[in-house]
Amino acid sequence: MSALSTERETGPASRPPFLRSLAxxxxxxxxxxxxxxxxxxxxxxxxxxxxFATPSALQAWHGFFASPGAALGPSxxxxxxxxxxxxxGSIGSPTAIAKAFATGSPxxxxxxxxxxxETLVAATPLMMAALGIALxxxxxxxxxxxxxxxxxxxxxxxLGGFLFPNMPAPLHIAFAxxxxxxxxxxxxxxxxxxxxxxxxxxxxxxxxxNYVALNLLTYLLTSPLYQAPPRVEAxxxxxxPGARLPLLLGHSLRVNLGFVIAVLCVIGVxxxxxxxxxGFRFRMLGLNREAARVAGVNIxxxxxxxxxxxxxxxxxxxxxxxxxxxxxxxxxxxxxxGFDGITVAILGRGSPLGVALSSLLFGAFTAGGRTMQVNTxxxxxxxxxxxxVLVLFVAAPGVIRTIYxxxxxxxxxxxxxxxxx
Amino acid sequence: MSAEKSGKRAxxxxxxxxxxxxxxxxxxxxxxxxxxxxxxxxxLFALAVIIFYxxxxxxxxxxxxxxxxxxxxxxxxxxxLPLVATExxxxxxxxxxxVAQILWRTNRRIYLLLGIGLAITGVAFLAWAGKGQSVDVxxxxxxxxxxxxxxxxxxxxxxxxxxxxxxxxxxxxxxxxSAFVGALVGSATGNLWAGLVCGALAGGLIGLILAVFAxxxxxxxxxxxxxxDAFAVxxxxxxxxxxxxxxxxxxxxxxxxxxxxxxxxxxxxIVGPLLFxxxxxxxxxxxxxxxxxxxxxxxxxxxxxxxxxxHPRAADTVGINVKAVRYRNVVLGGIVAGIGGASFTIGSTxxxxxxxxxxxxxxxxxxxxxxxxxxxxxxxAALLFGFTDxxxxxxxxxxxxxxxxxxxxxxxxxTILAVAGLVGRVLPPAADGQYYARE
Numbered sequence: 022m023s024a025l026s027t028e029r030e031t032g033p034a035s036r037p038p039f040l041r042s043l044a045x046x047x048x049x050x051x052x053x054x055x056x057x058x059x060x061x062x063x064x065x066x067x068x069x070x071x072x073f074a075t076p077s078a079l080q081a082w083h084g085f086f087a088s089p090g091a092a093l094g095p096s097x098x099x100x101x102x103x104x105x106x107x108x109x110g111s112i113g114s115p116t117a118i119a120k121a122f123a124t125g126s127p128x129x130x131x132x133x134x135x136x137x138x139e140t141l142v143a144a145t146p147l148m149m150a151a152l153g154i155a156l157x158x159x160x161x162x163x164x165x166x167x168x169x170x171x172x173x174x175x176x177x178x179x180l181g182g183f184l185f186p187n188m189p190a191p192l193h194i195a196f197a198x199x200x201x202x203x204x205x206x207x208x209x210x211x212x213x214x215x216x217x218x219x220x221x222x223x224x225x226x227x228x229x230x231n232y233v234a235l236n237l238l239t240y241l242l243t244s245p246l247y248q249a250p251p252r253v254e255a256x257x258x259x260x261x262p263g264a265r266l267p268l269l270l271g272h273s274l275r276v277n278l279g280f281v282i283a284v285l286c287v288i289g290v291x292x293x294x295x296x297x298x299x300g301f302r303f304r305m306l307g308l309n310r311e312a313a314r315v316a317g318v319n320i321x322x323x324x325x326x327x328x329x330x331x332x333x334x335x336x337x338x339x340x341x342x343x344x345x346x347x348x349x350x351x352x353x354x355x356x357x358x359g360f361d362g363i364t365v366a367i368l369g370r371g372s373p374l375g376v377a378l379s380s381l382l383f384g385a386f387t388a389g390g391r392t393m394q395v396n397t398x399x400x401x402x403x404x405x406x407x408x409x410v411l412v413l414f415v416a417a418p419g420v421i422r423t424i425y426x427x428x429x430x431x432x433x434x435x436x437x438x439x440x441x442x
Numbered sequence: 443m444s445a446e447k448s449g450k451r452a453x454x455x456x457x458x459x460x461x462x463x464x465x466x467x468x469x470x471x472x473x474x475x476x477x478x479x480x481x482x483x484x485x486l487f488a489l490a491v492i493i494f495y496x497x498x499x500x501x502x503x504x505x506x507x508x509x510x511x512x513x514x515x516x517x518x519x520x521x522x523l524p525l526v527a528t529e530x531x532x533x534x535x536x537x538x539x540x541v542a543q544i545l546w547r548t549n550r551r552i553y554l555l556l557g558i559g560l561a562i563t564g565v566a567f568l569a570w571a572g573k574g575q576s577v578d579v580x581x582x583x584x585x586x587x588x589x590x591x592x593x594x595x596x597x598x599x600x601x602x603x604x605x606x607x608x609x610x611x612x613x614x615x616x617x618x619x620s621a622f623v624g625a626l627v628g629s630a631t632g633n634l635w636a637g638l639v640c641g642a643l644a645g646g647l648i649g650l651i652l653a654v655f656a657x658x659x660x661x662x663x664x665x666x667x668x669x670x671d672a673f674a675v676x677x678x679x680x681x682x683x684x685x686x687x688x689x690x691x692x693x694x695x696x697x698x699x700x701x702x703x704x705x706x707x708x709x710x711x712i713v714g715p716l717l718f719x720x721x722x723x724x725x726x727x728x729x730x731x732x733x734x735x736x737x738x739x740x741x742x743x744x745x746x747x748x749x750x751x752x753h754p755r756a757a758d759t760v761g762i763n764v765k766a767v768r769y770r771n772v773v774l775g776g777i778v779a780g781i782g783g784a785s786f787t788i789g790s791t792x793x794x795x796x797x798x799x800x801x802x803x804x805x806x807x808x809x810x811x812x813x814x815x816x817x818x819x820x821x822x823a824a825l826l827f828g829f830t831d832x833x834x835x836x837x838x839x840x841x842x843x844x845x846x847x848x849x850x851x852x853x854x855x856x857t858i859l860a861v862a863g864l865v866g867r868v869l870p871p872a873a874d875g876q877y878y879a880r881e
Contacts, residue, residue: 239850400684
């Protein structure tokens with residue numbers, strides 16, 4: 022501690038001002054640096070896991086003392102292959118991009134753009150889920166029910182998408198989106214009203230509603246209303262073409278209007294939190310519940326509002342997924358997106374911009390992970406481990422500060438205080 | 443928490459929690475207790491109405507057969523129940539319980555009465571569902587108990603952590619990792635005991651990670667728990683794909699623990715096959731349950747743990763090392779959940795499968811809350827959840843026109859009702875989830 026402070030007083034003074042401020046950033050550890058170091062640490066841990074999962078690399082370690090180079094070689098190759106195809110699958114492979122510039126043929130351009138398109142497609146529902154959860158975070162609420170809200174949103178959009186097949190297209194898209202958002206909002210309203218009226222903790226109620234939603238979905242998929250004829254498989258009727266979101270970049274790329282809608286929602290939530298009085302009340306609630314109460318904020322109403330809005334955003338994410346990508350719902354629809362939304366929201370520290378960037382990162386992970394699974398022997402699930410480790414470190418900046426010896430300037434803000442709050 | 447609200451909480455929780463009863467007006471408390479008694483009585487009446495409904499529309503000759511035999515070893519006569527008479531009788535008993543509840547002068551036995559009412563409703567429901575058929579009651583009970591084993595251990599894990607003031611949402615992750623390690627070690631070494639020990643230690647390791655992040659580095663406990671669950675799903679499925687699947691025979695096909703019949707006791711009708719002819723996990727669960735119940739409420743260790751969970755600063759001032767107590771309990775909780783997790787593989791199916799615990803860790807958490815942070819309550823909740831789970835199998839055999847999805851929902855809906863205060867206010871330890879550091 023004292024060594025650090027003397028360095029701060031004497032060391033950087035001899036450097037030019039620009040470097041001094043740069044050193045200051047790294048020594049004090051602002052959020053960006055912490056996130057970057059957490060990302061680096063996650064990659065290191067991922068590398069260790071890759072080596073453990075690659076028999077040839079593990080085998081080579083037996084001869085480490087005889088020839089360290091030969092021992093490290095296979096490990097390095099396994100790691101480089103995995104992370105290389107992770108990059109190629111999410112951003113694009115340099116060769117494909119160079120070829121697209123050289124020839125300019127539509128097929129080559131499409132091939133070069135496919136990774137980016139897949140990243141955006143994967144990021145879209147994640148961004149919506151994380152946005153809703155982040156909004157609840159800012160109001161001091163932990164909405165762990167993203168999975169259920171997403172299922173309800175998808176089920177609503179599917180219903181809106183096949184019930185009236187003759188609606189004109191633009192109207193039909195909006196109608197299905199609205200039904201999805203309303204279903205999601207209803208699923209968010211329940212934990213909100215329970216917390217307001219009875220004090221039931223939203224973590225428990227929203228988590229339980231996830232499982233209720235999963236079972237409800239199982240039921241719906243075998244009900245005459247939803248199940249696709251000839252009614253043998255547990256799969257829903259398809260959203261009619263008129264209610265599907267238009268593609269943005271031609272027929273071969275899956276990126277669709279959903280991404281634009283998600284970005285608009287990010288801007289909308291940013292405006293809500295920064296500029297509107299409702300957002301101001303949410304933030305008051307999140308920063309100091311008692312102070313908000315004393316200042317005359319109707320806390321119970323804010324609980325209901327924040328949870329309903331959160332559910333609406335997550336539900337809209339489910340609607341975008343159905344109307345933009347899958348067009349049908351099936352058991353366990355949405356997978357882990359609702360849960361990943363929590364980690365994205367934490368990574369983005371609850372700010373709309375942070376959420377947008379974090380969901381792009383996670384979308385890139387998902388898209389790249391698929392390519393990695395195809396190209397190397399490393400399974401897709403590595404990505405889940407990387408994400409979890411990354412967020413674990415981001416949630417506990419103290420660990421990163423200790424590992425990299427960064428000075429603590431201020432304690433991290435705390436969001437929750439147990440079940441009783 | 444405002445003074446007025448915390449006073450209300452103490453009053454509502456005072457029915458069974460002496461350790462947190464704040465001074466409030468005795469009159470207010472009496473009123474609240476009477477209100478609670480009345481609502482419990484009304485709930486029992488509602489159950490009676492449901493039971494009477496089961497009797498409707500049946501021919502007087504309709505009957506259900508209940509089978510209580512477990513295999514040919516202990517054969518019991520089949521019980522033939524005339525449906526209408528049974529339902530009416532059970533309905534009257536339930537209604538009488540409701541009357542007794544309302545006229546009762548104290549709140550001491552209200553949960554017991556409600557439990558009896560629920561059990562009666564269960565019997566009435568089975569009689570209705572199995573009309574004209576035979577219901578394997580003993581099989582249902584045995585399945586319920588087996589399903590309740592990991593739930594109980596998971597709930598005890600959560601309880602050990604939360605009584606010391608650390609929220610453990612990572613139960614699901616502990617289950618998964620220890621199920622994985624149990625299968626892997628049990629298969630690779632051919633020694634199931636090694637699998638059990640390593641599985642338990644793997645759960646403890648996840649507990650240790652939670653402890654380091656939450657207790658030392660002040661990370662938000664709920665967030666760390668959720669992320670650890672995601673980490674466990676990713677890690678186990680990653681190694682399942684990359685290591686276990688290519689070597690299925692060598693690394694992922696452990697044998698499972700055989701039942702250990704306890705001489706003489708296993709010959710007792712009904713109870714014998716249920717409790718005394720089970721594998722090691724059932725016996726371990728009973729032992730751990732007893733140890734936690736006695737340890738928490740009748741030993742110095744338990745007093746210290748509860749002090750740390752309720753008021754860490756006060757505990758600190760009398761010389762208790764808060765962080766050490768929390769570390770020990772969180773790791774211990776991880777080990778207990780690890781035993782529960784190992785039972786998923788080497789206790790029942792053998793092989794590890796992708797995300798095989800499927801959210802049961804969260805149900806265990808719910809069982810802990812439903813059981814009001816008490817070991818016996820957690821057991822009761824785990825048995826109830828296990829029963830609803832087992833009921834699905836029984837009902838699918840009986841061809842009942844109720845979609846099984848709705849039955850599966852039951853534990854979750856029951857938990858929502860419980861935390862919403864309809865089954866009495868649930869009151870966590872006062873310092874649950876709060877980071878503690880000396881000033």
